[in-house]
Amino acid sequence: MKRLLLITLAAVLLVLLLAPTAASAQENWWDILPRPEWSHLTRVETTADQGWFEVYKIRPNVYAFYTPGNYLESICYLFVGTKRAMLFDTSMNIGDLRQLTDRLTDKPVFVVNSHSDFDHVGCNYEYSQVWAFDDAEGVARYNAAHGLTHEEAVETGLVDPWSMSPAKTLPAHFDYDTYCVPPYTITHWVKDGDLIDLGNMKLKVYSTPGHSPNYISLLDRKHGLLVGAGAWNPVILPCDDLKAYTASAAKLARLSKQADYVLPGHCVTMVSAKWMVKMDHAFRAINRGTAKHYVDDTYPDNPEWNARIFDFGYFQVSVPWSELGLP
Numbered sequence: 001m002k003r004l005l006l007i008t009l010a011a012v013l014l015v016l017l018l019a020p021t022a023a024s025a026q027e028n029w030w031d032i033l034p035r036p037e038w039s040h041l042t043r044v045e046t047t048a049d050q051g052w053f054e055v056y057k058i059r060p061n062v063y064a065f066y067t068p069g070n071y072l073e074s075i076c077y078l079f080v081g082t083k084r085a086m087l088f089d090t091s092m093n094i095g096d097l098r099q100l101t102d103r104l105t106d107k108p109v110f111v112v113n114s115h116s117d118f119d120h121v122g123c124n125y126e127y128s129q130v131w132a133f134d135d136a137e138g139v140a141r142y143n144a145a146h147g148l149t150h151e152e153a154v155e156t157g158l159v160d161p162w163s164m165s166p167a168k169t170l171p172a173h174f175d176y177d178t179y180c181v182p183p184y185t186i187t188h189w190v191k192d193g194d195l196i197d198l199g200n201m202k203l204k205v206y207s208t209p210g211h212s213p214n215y216i217s218l219l220d221r222k223h224g225l226l227v228g229a230g231a232w233n234p235v236i237l238p239c240d241d242l243k244a245y246t247a248s249a250a251k252l253a254r255l256s257k258q259a260d261y262v263l264p265g266h267c268v269t270m271v272s273a274k275w276m277v278k279m280d281h282a283f284r285a286i287n288r289g290t291a292k293h294y295v296d297d298t299y300p301d302n303p304e305w306n307a308r309i310f311d312f313g314y315f316q317v318s319v320p321w322s323e324l325g326l327p
Contacts, residue, residue, distance in 0.1 A: 069168030081198025093122030210245020
């Protein structure tokens, strides 16, 4: 089971290792921030953000919590219904997320995780109700039971001074020397096709593995929102399973016909749903062997990091050599 933990951490580590490539035109990764896509959204000012979260109201009773202070720029979403509120992902345990959701709603809040990588489940332990997809490989169960120790966080570079922007003030309680992600309890297992009812909001669950075996996306047809979007983002999509990701991309392209916008878990939000069709085309090109790769990384001491990076303009896809049949 230890191998499962390392697989999910390797996805995070790959993004960090590629930082100079992703921001090659800049001296520092934070020079490209804030991303222009956020300037068109409504910012919500609150002291509960602790100076770390940037809060945006993207739809009535739908909020995006953006974290541009860390290189991964993780995003989580709060959907406030008439009966209860759903928090989709919980970021990295750098800021106190419970403090923020308590300020924005008096409805009971439960968590639904897109997947169990530690930049998305960091504050799960702050909530009594956590829902997740139970993958066959057991990644969700393992990460919930074990969390991420301080030593593992240091080893993977998930949180270190380089990964933090000097333009942001770290929350007062944060400490580099003790940072970790505590274990948490999954109280409910969602299934493909489940309907999450918040009262006046209903979101349907779709299994969309590829980046992670337990990745899910949610469709809110009433508001035209596709949440999670199979880990799509405008920088790089780490692919752990090419066959699964190809199928998920095709599924998301079909679902995009019922949505106006996608809500990714990193970097930007309220992006045109048409990007799901382009992601589908990208994976089809990779499988056909017609997609051009611009980087062929080789790590002799860590062969599991070897990957090809396929460039599709606004986004790239990282595919391990093993998934491409390479040695």
